[in-house]
Amino acid sequence: MEAKEDYPEILTIPVKEIGSEPVAHWRVMKPVIKYDLCRKCWVCVHFCPEGVISESEEGPVIDYRFCKGCGVCANECPAKAIEMVREV
Amino acid sequence: MGRLDLLSGNRAVAYGAKLSRVQVVSAYPITPQTPIVEYLADFIARGELDAEYIHPEGEHSAIAAAVAAAVAGARAFTATCSQGLGYGFEVIAQAPAYRAPLVMAVANRTLGWYWSVAADYSDSMTTRDLGWIQLYVESCQECLDGVIQLYKIIEDERVLLPGMICLDGFHLSHSSEPVDIPDQREVDDYLPPRKLYRHTTDPTESEGYVFPVIPTRLHTTYRRLFEGVMQRAKEVIREATREFSERFGRGAYGLLEEYRTDGAEALLVTMGSMSTAARRAVDRLRNRGVRVGLLRVRFFRPFPSEELTKIVEKGGIRAVGIVDRAVSHGTSMGPLGTEVASVLYAMKDRPNIVNFIAGMGGDDVSVSDFEGMVSKLMNTLNKDGVRETVFIEHRVPLAKPSVTFKDVTYCPGSQLCSGCGAALAVRHVLRILGKNSVIVFPPNCVSAAVAMHFPSNWVGVPCVLANYAAAAAYARGLQRAYKYRGKKVYVTVIAGDGCTADIGLQSLSSAAECGEPIIWINYDNEAYMNTGIQRSGTTPAKAWTTTTPVGPRWRGKKELPKDMVSVMIAHKVPYIATASPAFLRDFEVKLRKAMEVVEKGEGLAYIHVQTPCPTGWRFHESKTVEVARLAVLTGMWPLIEVDHGVFRLTVKLPKLRPVAEYIRLQGRFRHLSDEDVAEIQELTNKNWKKLLDLDGKPLW
Numbered sequence: 001m002e003a004k005e006d007y008p009e010i011l012t013i014p015v016k017e018i019g020s021e022p023v024a025h026w027r028v029m030k031p032v033i034k035y036d037l038c039r040k041c042w043v044c045v046h047f048c049p050e051g052v053i054s055e056s057e058e059g060p061v062i063d064y065r066f067c068k069g070c071g072v073c074a075n076e077c078p079a080k081a082i083e084m085v086r087e088v
Numbered sequence: 089m090g091r092l093d094l095l096s097g098n099r100a101v102a103y104g105a106k107l108s109r110v111q112v113v114s115a116y117p118i119t120p121q122t123p124i125v126e127y128l129a130d131f132i133a134r135g136e137l138d139a140e141y142i143h144p145e146g147e148h149s150a151i152a153a154a155v156a157a158a159v160a161g162a163r164a165f166t167a168t169c170s171q172g173l174g175y176g177f178e179v180i181a182q183a184p185a186y187r188a189p190l191v192m193a194v195a196n197r198t199l200g201w202y203w204s205v206a207a208d209y210s211d212s213m214t215t216r217d218l219g220w221i222q223l224y225v226e227s228c229q230e231c232l233d234g235v236i237q238l239y240k241i242i243e244d245e246r247v248l249l250p251g252m253i254c255l256d257g258f259h260l261s262h263s264s265e266p267v268d269i270p271d272q273r274e275v276d277d278y279l280p281p282r283k284l285y286r287h288t289t290d291p292t293e294s295e296g297y298v299f300p301v302i303p304t305r306l307h308t309t310y311r312r313l314f315e316g317v318m319q320r321a322k323e324v325i326r327e328a329t330r331e332f333s334e335r336f337g338r339g340a341y342g343l344l345e346e347y348r349t350d351g352a353e354a355l356l357v358t359m360g361s362m363s364t365a366a367r368r369a370v371d372r373l374r375n376r377g378v379r380v381g382l383l384r385v386r387f388f389r390p391f392p393s394e395e396l397t398k399i400v401e402k403g404g405i406r407a408v409g410i411v412d413r414a415v416s417h418g419t420s421m422g423p424l425g426t427e428v429a430s431v432l433y434a435m436k437d438r439p440n441i442v443n444f445i446a447g448m449g450g451d452d453v454s455v456s457d458f459e460g461m462v463s464k465l466m467n468t469l470n471k472d473g474v475r476e477t478v479f480i481e482h483r484v485p486l487a488k489p490s491v492t493f494k495d496v497t498y499c500p501g502s503q504l505c506s507g508c509g510a511a512l513a514v515r516h517v518l519r520i521l522g523k524n525s526v527i528v529f530p531p532n533c534v535s536a537a538v539a540m541h542f543p544s545n546w547v548g549v550p551c552v553l554a555n556y557a558a559a560a561a562y563a564r565g566l567q568r569a570y571k572y573r574g575k576k577v578y579v580t581v582i583a584g585d586g587c588t589a590d591i592g593l594q595s596l597s598s599a600a601e602c603g604e605p606i607i608w609i610n611y612d613n614e615a616y617m618n619t620g621i622q623r624s625g626t627t628p629a630k631a632w633t634t635t636t637p638v639g640p641r642w643r644g645k646k647e648l649p650k651d652m653v654s655v656m657i658a659h660k661v662p663y664i665a666t667a668s669p670a671f672l673r674d675f676e677v678k679l680r681k682a683m684e685v686v687e688k689g690e691g692l693a694y695i696h697v698q699t700p701c702p703t704g705w706r707f708h709e710s711k712t713v714e715v716a717r718l719a720v721l722t723g724m725w726p727l728i729e730v731d732h733g734v735f736r737l738t739v740k741l742p743k744l745r746p747v748a749e750y751i752r753l754q755g756r757f758r759h760l761s762d763e764d765v766a767e768i769q770e771l772t773n774k775n776w777k778k779l780l781d782l783d784g785k786p787l788w
Binding site for chain 2: 006011014017018019026046049050052066068069071074075
């Protein structure tokens with residue numbers, strides 16, 4: 001019980017640099033983008049509840065570390081360019 | 089004979105209330121108590137329990153309604169814990185004076201300070217001096233038995249006090265054990281129907297009533313009289329628990345429970361669920377020849393001083409280890425420790441005392457922890473006059489997140505559900521607001537997800553955790569401080585519908601009327617989703633929730649939702665809007681207008697965004713945006729704004745889609761007949777027409 005204090009007395013949550021643990025293990029279905037069908041309308045980028053899809057020249061890019069696999073992107077894609085593939 | 093079933097502590101409490109034939113139930117959801125009142129709602133919906141059910145807007149009212157029901161002669165029941173208990177505190181303080189018996193279940197959870205949803209006694213201990221009978225239970229069986237025992241005790245004319253049954257949150261509330269559920273007839277034989285007393289407030293038959301005010305010079309006298317009642321209650325508790333044990337074939341129940349105290353040199357004193365681990369430790373140590381026994385305090389109020397003295401005096405006990413799941417900061421002891429110490433003070437040969445503080449915030453106290461405590465206790469046997477306090481700690485490192493993001497207002501990885509509509513709305517709010525903002529978070533799913541992110545956050549601006557009913561007040565204080573200090577900061581409240589329309593409405597109304605320049609985002613998932621889908625003021629009519637279940641007697645929520653936009657219109661705040669995560673451009677324009685309004689100091693800006701919840705509305709997680717869009721396109725969630733008094737439909741539809749397209753996507757409306765849907769269609773059409781008439785017109 002006499003261990004030295006390795007806890008700060010006032011706990012402060014950082015604001016300049018924030019962070020997360022990946023949540024990929026939540027996923028049952030994985031969204032896969034079919035770039036040949038993609039029209040780069042970026043609907044998926046806007047509607048991803050997690051904000052894990054970004055724009056690139058090739059088309060949208062999914063950060064799979066943080067994709068929970070909800071499938072909103074696939075459901076919203078007007079070109080049907082996102083396929084949900086079973087992962088587990 | 090009863091029947092055996094596997095019940096959680098919460099379900100066992102609900103069964104205890106049902107078997108006690110409670111007549112009025114009034115409660116507000118709070119983790120980990122919520123399932124108690126969900127089960128009771130279910131019993132009523134199924135027609136298994138004939139009781140009135142009150143859905144108040146917060147704990148202050150929930151407890152008040154239960155007290156009043158008891159005052160008016162009903163067998164009343166309520167349940168709460170932690171922050172809810174804190175919010176209802178003044179009502180709890182006043183309840184004993186009415187001398188009206190009611191039972192309140194407290195699924196113990198730490199109160200205030202650093203938050204946790206798990207157990208310690210820092211909530212119920214704040215009420216220890218108020219004159220409630222307090223029972224702390226160890227098992228799920230005792231949860232059920234305890235409720236019935238409490239009604240028997242508190243309704244006895246020698247007592248007539250409110251009673252609290254305290255069960256450790258999660259350790260008991262959410263753990264299942266085999267429980268013997270007695271027959272209704274057996275319980276009826278033990279517990280007679282609730283009587284009316286001479287002072288029951290009933291203009292049709294009572295002789296008088298209690299008005300809890302007395303002159304100053306009588307206060308001390310009445311405190312003495314009251315203390316007499318508490319002391320007298322001990323005899324009633326002894327009788328009622330003895331009778332219960334005999335009738336229902338249970339082990340000895342009493343003010344306290346003794347375990348292997350014969351020949352003990354050291355004694356552990358515990359309360360609640362941790363006593364089971366303490367019992368196992370005593371067994372193990374006894375097998376090794378260590379002479380240790382256990383006392384479990386069941387009733388903390390009135391305190392079993394006589395029983396305790398008798399056991400310690402009966403011989404040989406030279407060290408007492410009191411295990412507290414609470415701290416009385418500033419005394420270096422816990423409340424049970426100070427109580428036991430004060431009782432032992434009257435003894436000639438006082439034993440050594442070690443007060444252990446353990447299990448705070450839900451931390452588990454294991455058998456080996458107890459073995460360690462006993463070993464500490466045995467080490468004092470060769471010393472005299474020992475009185476010390478030891479904290480039983482389980483240190484974990486403060487881990488850094490494995491993926492980090494610099495200079496962002498938001499990063500992914502929250503614990504919000506997959507497909508969460510609020511996650512989508514909130515990340516856009518944070519993007520638009522930018523770094524120069526502070527978020528005030530009353531309890532809701534989003535702030536719970538912030539809390540779970542410790543020691544980092546996925547929100548990249550400072551967040552202030554506001555007490556539920558005071559979110560607007562926190563925002564006002566922040567805003568005024570920044571104003572005084574000449575800073576430009578967007579103070580934004582991200583509140584759910586429960587905070588906005590129910591518990592936090594009073595505070596919001598005051599801030600709105602006073603023209604405080606703050607942004608209020610009401611992310612409306614149309615029920616209390618954070619505690620698990622209970623009805624809120626904005627839950628749509630007919631919707632299933634866990635407190636408006638569907639059964640032979642109930643068919644979802646009976647009432648229409650509270651029209652919060654009209655409430656805000658009545659406050660004449662400079663900017664009011666509804667929004668949808670399916671119409672992001674519309675949402676962004678509105679939020680930017682809100683920012684402009686507060687930047688100019690014009691007053692409060694209110695944005696009410698509907699955020700579909702796949703978990704609570706029962707639809708597939710991929711349909712969140714589709715459901716949100718259909719809400720707008722069917723006219724069930726019209727997108728409007730009231731900009732400085734001028735009303736405008738911002739998404740004007742030439743033709744509404746049938747409401748069935750929206751409703752039939754959701755499981756919460758599964759029980760609706762075609763007639764029900766037609767009724768909703770008619771209401772929607774009427775409302776849409778009203779909005780079309782208002783379009784472009786000034787409202788004030």
